[in-house]
Amino acid sequence: MTEAGWQELRFATTPEKVAELEDWLFQHGALAVTLEDDADEPLLEPGPGETPLWQAIRLVGLFGQEADLKALVDGVPDHLLADPGVQTEQVPDRDWERVWMEEFKPMKLGRRLWICPSWCEPPDPAAVNINLDPGLAFGTGTHPTTALCLGQLDDWVRPGMTVVDYGCGSGILAIAALKLGAARALGVDNDPQAITATTENRLRNDVPAEALDVCLPPEVAAYGLQGRVDLVVANILAGPLSELAPTLVDLLRPGGQLVLAGLLTEQAPALIDAYAPDVSLSVAGEQAGWAMLAGSRRPGSVPG
């Protein structure tokens, strides 16, 4: 197999038929089955444990070279297909681990920050380097929302600050803040996998445990940070960011800085309004249709 490569059968189907078609493919010798979006429909921020599906799905069965794809195509029950067309494709074998490693390269974000995968030497050893590999939780720096936040942290973090990274994912923003000079950071996420990923990335970056705590949302109050945080950064989505307004504002000291990302440009005005009583937010950056808001807690805004 290593020499000859693989073959793929690609089907258009719908969520109701996926399980039966997947089962049929495995029964007929598929080595792996993957699902792809067939209509460019984003699945935004599934909750922990949720695995929502696209409405139009391309299901891909991977077979060895010995499989008779023509016989398989003829045999697929019609009721399992959303579209009569089934495509077959030859897939040359490659060193997949190498391909992946070649695609994820060191990235410069902001003025001083570099995100470097573990298999690369930092291109600028004197820069602020974060060692991070793609993993289970969101946040490698490749997404525009993370990149926008990293640029803002590079501008705003000052030595000694206390920072909260709400929706920490991989912990990339909290770790960046600490490497940029913050004294202490708290990462918060409602997904237990993010708690694990942040802890692993803390260790990988030699960040001491006393500098970076990480917890689930109900545990935040125990840290006694209400009204004392210098900078809160939250890269989630417009809906949760709006619901979280009282929580995030309560953490900030008067004059403390807030950075929000994960919203689309057209969602900015509503979110600015939602925070307006306590924080004067404005659009501080935009990339690929995503906007970042930044501003400070109004001095007169009373901690809740």
Ligand SMILES: C[S@@+](CC[C@H](N)C(=O)[O-])C[C@H]1O[C@@H](n2cnc3c(N)ncnc32)[C@H](O)[C@@H]1O
């Ligand atoms: C887009 S990722 C951001 C990860 C990382 N901070 C970054 O900038 O790349 C959003 C994270 O927020 C978490 N999240 C979503 N809703 C949340 C909520 N209501 N409370 C806490 N975390 C939440 C998700 O589990 C996910 O890890």
